[in-house]
Each structure stands twice: as structure tokens, then as C-alpha cells.
Amino acid sequence: MxxxxxxxxxxxxxxxxxxxxxxxxxxxxxxxxxxxxxxxxxxxxxxxxxxxxxxxxxxxxxxxxxxxxxxxxxxxxxxxxxxxxxSAALPRRPAKARVAPTEDDAPPRLSRIGAASRGVSAAIGRVEPRPFLPNQPALDRFPFAVWRKCWNAGARSGSAGMGYGDVAGEFVLRQRIAEYLALHRRDPCDPEQIVITPGGHAAFTLAALALADAGDGVWFEDPGPVTTSNLFRTLGLDLCLADVDADGMDVAGAMARHPDARLAFVMPSRHHPLGVTLSLPRRLALLEWARANDAWIIEDDYDSEFRYDGAPLPSIRSIDSHGRVIYAGSFSKALYPGIRIGFLVPPPQLVGTFRNLSGLIHRSVPVETQLALAEFIGGGHFASHLRRMRGLYAERRSAFIDAGQAALAGLAEIECSESGLNALVWLRNGRKDRTVQQDVLDAGLQCYPLSDYTIATARPDALILGYAGVPAERMRPYLDRLAETLSTS
Incomplete structure (x- = not known):
């Protein structure tokens, strides 16, 4: 039947x-x-x-x-x-697409956000995973068997995992994240404060929508992550650019030029792409500005797990005594990008707003994935994985520096901070990073040009290379290929 x-x-x-x-x-x-x-x-x-x-x-x-x-x-x-x-004899062809619009067609009527989104790129997921792809963890070392067991353990909840979840996320996962933050980030919080989101980018979106209107200013580091600057622009926010130096965001300069901004978006643990950390005096100055101006700080705890010269730095939220910080984290680098689970820790007075808004926009993050992650963290597997990856990435970082200094001598200068998954390769002899990028892609490697992250402040040309996803024994052959490419560019 x-x-x-x-x-x-x-x-x-x-x-x-x-x-x-x-x-x-x-x-x-x-x-x-x-x-x-x-x-x-x-x-x-x-x-x-x-x-x-x-x-x-x-x-x-x-x-x-x-x-x-x-x-x-x-x-x-x-x-x-x-x-x-x-009939199998017929050609296998896809369904015919609708006819593409011509120049004579009237443009579609869009919302302000829809119209703004047409002028920016959102193609981050289309990047081919070649050697030196930035922000790429060592997916070949992911504990697939353990993760599968955690997934199966979460699935034992039966149909409970198949329904809509809590709009703030499954409580067991929020408990596990709160325990992790208290133990590893020295930043305790109530699990009820945590709101689970479909990735870190969704967390930034939620915070911006909840706290700012179109036309409001947001401090944004220059250079800074492209997708995030495009997001804020699309939402109608005014990018108030802040310089970045060895101590992180120039808070005093931002205060002088844009004192009335509504938000500050900052990456204090490891700035992307420059790799610097925000100094304690600047963290305190940032908190005081937010308190005095009724402003909010979105803290992107980017790459905080991977620091190779000591324990991870405390978050800004952990020293916030006035409830001005919205802490955002994700598992994209610590585990894998496709997991699409992030989280926010807003101050207590904002929790209800963030929960409601998350329910209106996201409804809920897939429950099965949340339960598997909760099991993974609760069983100690997440801490073990981070410990193994720190050792592995430290080894690969050393191999990258040693092989790179030899292979790229006279062509480029390597700068590799004590944290994160990426390095900067500063180009010499007038080479342009955007031009070189295409040559690198043609050679079967991957990189991002620093110029793509720069908004207004002119900087020397550099390539952003990811070393974490490349086995140590393959560093020299790949860097030799890169050197050959640079020598002919």
C-alpha cells in the first residue's frame, strides 16, 4: 500500500x-x-x-x-x-526561470532596507575553502564521532526536539553557556539573560534593531569586518568611523568626533582584521562614555577562545558596572561555521525586549542543534576541543611564521598576533592587495585583501591569510607557491 x-x-x-x-x-x-x-x-x-x-x-x-x-x-x-x-530519453533540464528584467523594466518597489541591501555584498558563504582561507577552523580535526553521540543524546527527547523552541533558546543550552562564560571568560551571568540567535551576525542585527533607529550613529572600527559594516549601513545607521592602533579602537578620537553616537560596535578581544586587543584604559573610557551618553556597547567577543600567550582576556561586560554592554558570541570559529548558533547577553533591563524581538524575527533556532550543543558543552567535550585546538593552532601558527619568513623574504612582511586564526602579510614593492588576490586565487590558494576592510583610513596593502585550517607540514609548500605568485605579480 x-x-x-x-x-x-x-x-x-x-x-x-x-x-x-x-x-x-x-x-x-x-x-x-x-x-x-x-x-x-x-x-x-x-x-x-x-x-x-x-x-x-x-x-x-x-x-x-x-x-x-x-x-x-x-x-x-x-x-x-x-x-x-x-521518459529517461528526454534531456534533464531545470525548470525554466522567469525572464530576467531588462533595462526598460521599471525597478521593483522596495522598502528602504531592501533598496539599501542591493548595494552591498552578502556573498560570505560562497568562498571556496582553499588553503589559507581566513577565519577557517581546522575542520579536519573536529570530533565528528563525539558530536554525533551528542546529537543522538539530544534526539532522545523525542518529539520535544521537533517543535518550536523557546524564543530565547533552550534553557539547558543557556545554562551551559552561562557556566562556560563564568568559568572560561570570568564573566558570570544568569542563564535567563542569554538569548540564543542563529549565528553572531543575527545577534548584531537584533541588537541594532532593538537599540537604534535609522540615522543613529554607531562607532565602527576602520578597518573592520565588511559584512557587519554592510549590515549597519543597510539598517540605515550612520557609520561613525574610529581609528585602530596598537591599543585597539581610538576611543578618545571617537568621543571627540562622534560624542552623540547611539551605539559602539567593538571587538576588544581580537580586532578583525588587525589582530590587536583593546587596552584596559580604553575599555574603561568606552564604558564611561556609554554611561554618560546613554549609549550602548555591542561587544563582539571575536576569537576570544584562541589566545596563545596566556588565558583569554576578560570581556568588557565583566567590568561593566552600569549595564551598558550587550555581549555577543558564537560557535562559528570554536566549532564550525555551519552550526549557526550565536548568543547575546544583554543587561537585565533589556532581556524582555531582546526575547520578544528575537521571537518576532527568528521565532527560534533549530532545537535539535541546540540540544546537541548543550550535551557537547555539558559533557566537557567543548572544553576539551578548545584545549586541543589551542595547541594545534599554536603549532600551525609557529609553522606559518617560520615557513613564511623564509619563503616570503623580500616580498612581504608577516605579522601574526598572539591570538586568533589569521595573519597579515604586508606587501612590499608597491604590490596592490586586490590585484594580488586574484593571482593568489589563480594559484589555488585563498586570501582576503586588507583594502576590502578599509572604509576611509588609508593603510598599506596587505593580505589576510588563515593558517588554522592548514596542516603544519603543508605550510612551506603552500607558502612557496604564494611566494612564486607574489614574485610574478
Whole structure:
């Protein structure tokens, strides 16, 4: 009986009682058109004739006539004991796309945000994973077997994991994150303060929507992450650019130029892409500015887990005594980017707003993934994985520095901070990073040009390279290839 229910649902088959065209012709023409347009592809099995008769209100004799005619025309074929299929001899082609708009077509009417989004790029997920891809963890060392067990353990909750979840995230995961923050980041919080989001980028979006209106200013480090600056622009915020030096964001300069900004977006643990950390005096000055101006700080705890010269630095939130910091974190670098789980820790007075807004925008993050992650953290596997990755990345960082200094001598200067997954390669002899990037891609490697992150402040040309995803024994061959590419650029 189950076999008879196989085959696609065909919603396009409709009988029109108001036309003089016979029923068999209506069904026959609609099936033929669906095959020609690629909606029914070659090799597709049709539903059993009994099912089609019931759904269309046709007699079996009428349907048999339709199928026999289409078989005779070459559109269908019968397979002994298996049913009726779209002929395998037909070309396999996708359904026809709608005709692309021409220059004469009027532009579609969009919202302000929709119109703004057309001018920026969101193609971050389309990057090919080649050697030296920035921000790429060592996916080859991910504990797949342990993760699978954690997933299965979470799935034992049965149908509970298949429904809508709490808009703030599953409480067990929020508990585990709160325990992790208290132990590893020296930043205790109530699990009820935590709001789970589908990734870190979604956390920034939620904070910006909750706390700022179009036209409000946001302090933003220059250079800074492209997707985040594009996000704020799209939301209508005014980017108030802040310089970055060896001590991180120039807070005094930002205060002098943009004292009335509504938000400050900052990466204090490890700035991306320059790799510097925000000094304690500047952290305190930032907190005082936010308190005095009724402003908010979005703290992106970027790459905080991977520091190679000591324990991770405390967060700004851990020294915030006035409730002005919204802490944002994710598991994209610590585990893998596709997990799409981030979180926010807003001050207590904002928790209700963030919960409600998250429910309106995201509804909930997939519950099964949350339960698996909670099991992974609670079982001690997350801490063990971080410990292993710190050792591995420290080894790969050393291999990158040693091999890079030898291979790139005279071509570029390597700068590799004591944290994170990336390094900067400052180009010499007038080489332009955007031009060199294409040559690097042609050589089968990957990099990002620093110029793409720069908004207004001119800086020397450099390439951003990720070393964490490259085995130590492969560093020298890949860097030799990079050197060969630079020598001919």
C-alpha cells in the first residue's frame, strides 16, 4: 500500500469545468507542458493511477487514455512492475526561470532596507575553502564521532526536539553557556539573560534593531569586518568611523568626533582584521562614555577562545558596572561555521525586549542543534576541543611564521598576533592587495585583501591569510607557491 503513495504531488493539474476541452485533453496538455518546462524532469515517477484518479476526480479509463497518449508521444514510459515515469530519453533540464528584467523594466518597489541591501555584498558563504582561507577552523580535526553521540543524546527527547523552541533558546543550552562564560571568560551571568540567535551576525542585527533607529550613529572600527559594516549601513545607521592602533579602537578620537553616537560596535578581544586587543584604559573610557551618553556597547567577543600567550582576556561586560554592554558570541570559529548558533547577553533591563524581538524575527533556532550543543558543552567535550585546538593552532601558527619568513623574504612582511586564526602579510614593492588576490586565487590558494576592510583610513596593502585550517607540514609548500605568485605579480 505504501508504494502506491509514492510519486510527486502535482498541484498544477486542475480540471476546468467551464471549458469545452475534454477532461483527458486538459490533463494531457498540462502534463505535457510540465515536462517540456522541466517541472517534471526525466526519470521522475508519476503517482499511481489510482491516486491520480482520486485526486482529479477522473475515471480510470480516462486517465489510462491520457497516459497511453503521452507514452505514444514519447513523454512517458512504463516500467514493468514499477509504474509510469517521465521518459529517461528526454534531456534533464531545470525548470525554466522567469525572464530576467531588462533595462526598460521599471525597478521593483522596495522598502528602504531592501533598496539599501542591493548595494552591498552578502556573498560570505560562497568562498571556496582553499588553503589559507581566513577565519577557517581546522575542520579536519573536529570530533565528528563525539558530536554525533551528542546529537543522538539530544534526539532522545523525542518529539520535544521537533517543535518550536523557546524564543530565547533552550534553557539547558543557556545554562551551559552561562557556566562556560563564568568559568572560561570570568564573566558570570544568569542563564535567563542569554538569548540564543542563529549565528553572531543575527545577534548584531537584533541588537541594532532593538537599540537604534535609522540615522543613529554607531562607532565602527576602520578597518573592520565588511559584512557587519554592510549590515549597519543597510539598517540605515550612520557609520561613525574610529581609528585602530596598537591599543585597539581610538576611543578618545571617537568621543571627540562622534560624542552623540547611539551605539559602539567593538571587538576588544581580537580586532578583525588587525589582530590587536583593546587596552584596559580604553575599555574603561568606552564604558564611561556609554554611561554618560546613554549609549550602548555591542561587544563582539571575536576569537576570544584562541589566545596563545596566556588565558583569554576578560570581556568588557565583566567590568561593566552600569549595564551598558550587550555581549555577543558564537560557535562559528570554536566549532564550525555551519552550526549557526550565536548568543547575546544583554543587561537585565533589556532581556524582555531582546526575547520578544528575537521571537518576532527568528521565532527560534533549530532545537535539535541546540540540544546537541548543550550535551557537547555539558559533557566537557567543548572544553576539551578548545584545549586541543589551542595547541594545534599554536603549532600551525609557529609553522606559518617560520615557513613564511623564509619563503616570503623580500616580498612581504608577516605579522601574526598572539591570538586568533589569521595573519597579515604586508606587501612590499608597491604590490596592490586586490590585484594580488586574484593571482593568489589563480594559484589555488585563498586570501582576503586588507583594502576590502578599509572604509576611509588609508593603510598599506596587505593580505589576510588563515593558517588554522592548514596542516603544519603543508605550510612551506603552500607558502612557496604564494611566494612564486607574489614574485610574478
Amino acid at each position: 505504501a508504494k502506491q503513495l509514492e510519486g510527486p504531488i502535482l498541484p498544477f493539474l486542475r480540471l476546468d469545468a467551464g471549458t469545452a476541452l475534454p477532461k483527458f485533453r486538459q490533463v494531457q496538455d498540462q502534463l505535457r507542458t510540465a515536462i517540456l518546462q522541466g517541472h517534471l524532469r526525466a526519470g521522475t515517477r508519476l503517482p499511481a493511477s489510482r491516486i491520480l484518479c482520486e485526486e482529479l476526480g477522473l475515471s480510470r479509463q480516462t486517465l489510462v487514455r491520457v497516459l497511453e497518449n503521452l507514452k505514444a508521444e514519447g513523454y512517458l514510459e512504463a516500467r514493468q512492475g514499477a509504474g509510469t515515469y517521465v
